[in-house]
Ligand SMILES: Nc1ncnc2c1ncn2[C@@H]1O[C@H](COP(=O)(O)OP(=O)(O)OP(=O)(O)O)[C@@H](O)[C@H]1O
């Protein structure tokens with residue numbers, strides 16, 4: 555589904571990403587691990603169009619998306635999560651869901667005038683979708699609370715739920731468990747596994763080796779922008795270069 559080839563991005567003298575190849579098959583979960591500054595977030599920025607590569611190709615669904623604007627990439631079904639911005643914490647949980655990308659059919663004013671019925675129907679369908687996603691993630695009882703009042707872990711869940719409103723083909727999650735307590739972490743892992751069983755494809759960045767090993771079908775280990783190891787979790791666990799990168 556996704557294939558990264560010869561991807562390069564430097565900041566000044568630092569080669570943040572210098573990745574010869576990285577592939578994600580549809581319907582699986584691929585993990586990206588690596589020490590601080592390894593280039594994981596930069597890699598996600600390049601894939602999702604929030605930053606432009608110096609070089610290389612990013613093939614998603616058969617099309618080279620390298621350098622395309624993020625909105626266009628999102629429309630193709632490749633969505634990444636961000637932490638909720640400040641403004642959105644002043645909206646309720648369900649309002650956040652309704653503001654998710656690609657669901658704002660009522661936004662274009664001429665639509666409201668010319669096709670009020672369609673816009674209304676679309677809004678109702680979106681609300682139903684929002685409610686069922688909130689139910690799936692155990693957030694339904696919070697639907698009218700301000701998003702800002704949620705715990706760190708619940709905010710993470712809301713982020714993922716919002717991303718799913720757009721019915722992506724593939725989700726990029728950057729450290730979805732950071733700041734999340736162990737109980738909720740376990741829950742999120744279960745949700746992600748369930749979604750994967752239903753056919754969702756994930757690329758997930760995570761610091762914690764233990765969690766990512768549980769979650770991933772395949773792992774890439776980055777260090778200084780390069781893939782230093784890859785394989786199924788069991789192989790990677792025993793790889794000396796990985797242990798060196800983490801320990802030293
Ligand atoms: N906008 C930027 N300007 C300058 N340098 C940057 C920029 N973004 C990232 N870098 C540098 O690129 C390298 C990779 O950073 P990146 O954030 O991608 O790493 P990471 O693997 O996500 O790290 P962490 O685990 O700490 O989140 C680092 O050396 C970082 O300082």
Ligand SMILES: [Mg+2]
Pocket residue numbers: 594595596
């Ligand atoms: Mg990062």
